[in-house]
Amino acid sequence: MATATGPHSDVPSTYSKRPPRRFLHQYSPTPAEEMGEKLYLGRIRAKGFKSLLDADVPLRQGVTVVVGENNAGKSNFVDALRLLTDPLDGRRTRWWDPDDVHPWAESTSAQLSAVYTGLEDVEAATHLQALVPQGDEPGLGEGLRARYSVAFTRPAEGERAQRPVWSAGRMLDDPEPEARRTVRHVYLPPMRNAQQELASSSGNRLRLILAAELGGEKAVKAFEEEQAKHFRNLEKHDKIQKVRGRINDPLAQLTAGAHPQHMGLSFADPTLVSIARALRTRMSDEGLHVEDIARSGLGYANLLYIATVLAELEAARGADLTLFLVEEPEAHLHPQLQNLLLDHLKARALQSQKNTPEIEGAPLGRIQVIITTHSPVLAAATTVEDLVVLKRRRTATPAAFTNAEPITDEATSQDEPADSVSPAVAKPTFAFTTAAVPIASIPFTEHEPAKLDRYLDITKSAMLFGTRVILVEGLAEALLLPALARLVLNAIPNDTDRARAHASSEAAASWPSTAWTSPPTYVLCSLTSTEHASPTRWSSSPTRTRERRRTTTRPPRKTSPPRPPQQQTKTARTTPKGSASTGLSSSAGTCRTGTYPRAPSTSPRVNPPSNRN
Secondary structure: OOEOOOOOOOOEHHHHOOOOOOOOOOOOOOHHHHHOOOOEEEEEEEEEEOOEEEEEEEOOOOEEEEEEOOOOOHHHHHHHHHHHOEEOOOOOOOOOOHHHEOOOOHHHEEEEEEEEEEEOHHHHHHOHHHEEOOOOOOOOOOOEEEEEEEEEEOOOOOOOOOOOEEEEOOOOOOOOHHHHOOEEEEEEOOOOOHHHHHHOOOOHHHHHHHHHHHOOHHHHHHHHHHHHHHHHHHHOOHHHHHHHHHHHHHHHHHHOOOOOOOOOOOOOOOOHHHHHHHOOOEEOOOOOOOEEHHHOOHHHHHHHHHHHHHHHHHHHOOOOEEEEEEEOOOOOOOHHHHHHHHHHHHHHHHHHOOOOOOOOOOOOOEEEEEEEEOOHHHHHHOOHHHEEEEEEEEEEOOHHHOOOOOOOOOOOOOOOOHHHOOOOOOOOOEEEEEEEEEHHHOOOOOOHHHHHHHHOOOOHHHHHHOOOOOOOOOHHHHHHHHHHHHHHHHOOOOHHHHHHHHHHHHHHOOOOOOOOOOOOEEEEEEOOOOOOOOOOOOOOOOOOOOOOOOOOOOOOOOOOOOOOHHHHOOOOOOOOOOOEEEEEEEOOEEEEEEEOOOOOOOOOOOOOOOOOO
16 A cells, blocks of 8 residues: 655555544544454344344444443343343343343344454354344445344243244254354443542452463462462561460460470462452552552542553453443543543554464454444544444334333323323323434435534534424524524414423523533624724623723824714614623723623523634
């Protein structure tokens, strides 16, 4: 491949076709450009599984960022991945449950499928029974692909749940289950206690890292014997011998009349497990002495925990492909650390694609990262092609279930007013299900993804989490739409519905940047006749102005005679009715500042546009 010239001569020329994501020195090549086609999980298909009533979610080879509002189904999506693969350490914590089957599922059964693509010849031989033609799983590029499916049937009342049924490829069963176990997962829950996990005395993660660092079994035995010598030398310490004597003196007196006894003190034979359990993780700022992990902040403790997991994945290589499932990685992290974490996960996923087994037949140790988040920082930091948006979709009740028992959901029927039907009789006519919108599947033109990358900054990425979005062109529309909304909402006759609509619009009308708690400030200036008056700046805090000075080399103008007071001021607009204002004077003229009248508490807020002059 030819290389580009210039300050980035080490970057392939195909990268230069893709505009930068945030800065000019950052390139965002697609996973296919960076990694080539390697084994990865290319698609998840779910039917009748919790809110994933009928979902088809394609995934990216390196990092996939799944975003969505609350109750959009992000955790359900991760649960599907956990049920389709075994955990890396073999300790399964997620099992099938009857509640996993959606009430509308066909044959009261939930089905999950995982499609792996990019298989090489050796990997294809491992998953021979699961191979399927490209026509069965389109949209995953070229190369071989394998599919594994699992189905779970909800038991009837009073009956025991049956085991899930696995199938490989087009077969009705899975004759070689060990083949699908070459793909594993490591799961980081959203409510993780990093400090507690790091302070745990199990030492299993440190043992794996230490064993990988030592090498083979002979090196581990030599390390254990070396540590045993240190312990035997410690047993000869003068203080330990005195402790032995303090205990032996009364013991000798107690056993003198029968069978005299004596005791000794020695350390247990050190093993790699016991040594790892004795180790404790400590951390502090660089340049200071390391301290107990409990003294560190939750954010850095969380990063240390993730670092140990990544080191374990690199050291263990216990599977051909490991899915690193991270829910809400933004927990306790400020925006800069969130960006650094995402960049590091991408780099580790890319680096793992280059792993080659030292021994023929050994696991490849590749990593594929899947993140679920509702952080606009992470949504803005990744490319749009790596984004999958999960949305709540209002789905009407199928005709076959109209007479069935109502499902458990906070939603109520909207066909008629809530106060006209008894709560005991009313049944929901819809349910909220999960709809997946993979951005990479949208048929963009060549340059549209790059434009979206530049457009979706931290502020605008909040649109990905909203239920409805209204795009306005300028300041006039931003002021006009809330006023029109108040007219529409105030016309609702029912008090309960009107209050609910106002509460919904209150949240929807907030600008993505921050919640605005003070009334907007307008600034009206009285300028000379050569300049027009306009609001100089919006502000989220009352009575805050910015004075602009103008420097020029022109000769001073001839001053005209003073005009009468009624002609000295020309304003572009009048003070809004009901607003508070104060007078202000400056070298540029006379200014008037004030606050727009706040709407009633049940009305939607009028939020000022940010960074507009």
